[in-house]
Amino acid sequence: EPEVTQTPSHQVTQMGQEVILRCVPISNHLYFYWYRQILGQKVEFLVSFYNNEISEKSEIFDDQFSVERPDGSNFTLKIRSTKLEDSAMYFCASMSGTSFDHTQYFGPGTRLTVL
């Protein structure tokens, strides 16, 4: 069964460094999402991406964040200058967008630790 994959599974970085989290959505899916979950808290929406552009973003998704679909298969989340409070689990999700399936399928997540 197709699944969303994410790399790396765990990323440790120093405050102020740039990180890129990578996701490979399910092929032929058209909608892509990033969510984050700070330890012990709810999963929070960050951004949705469709047709090569951001369709919606939350207030968390400020100028330090960016997303890209560089090659038609990968979907990346970049944090330019990480802060301690960016430490969280980051989940990528994809959705086909067809009329009969609006399920968002989540990847296993990348645990980001900012020191």
Next chain:
Amino acid sequence: KNQVEQSPQSLIILEGKNCTLQCNYTVSPFSNLRWYKQDTGRGPVSLTIMTFSENTKSNGRYTATLDADTKQSSLHITASQLSDSASYICVVRKRNQGGKLIFGQGTELSVKP
């Protein structure tokens, strides 16, 4: 404010027993409600989806209900198994919002032998 609240926060039951988890939401306009299961360190996996017109939906040992008038949903798990130990998250999708999901904080279920 668009919110999803769940209760209880955590629950411990014996293997084989049934349990019911609750969800209240204030999200509007409402599109659908899903229950997700999240194992520790893993991404959420969809269990059921409920639209505005649906009251009850079953998926194996999972039965979800939805009362769109009172904006409440429940997830009933029958004949619990050890592998049911996980966080169960109520997630509401807003209509016309490009698929943005609003998550509850989850109920941490622990099934003991």
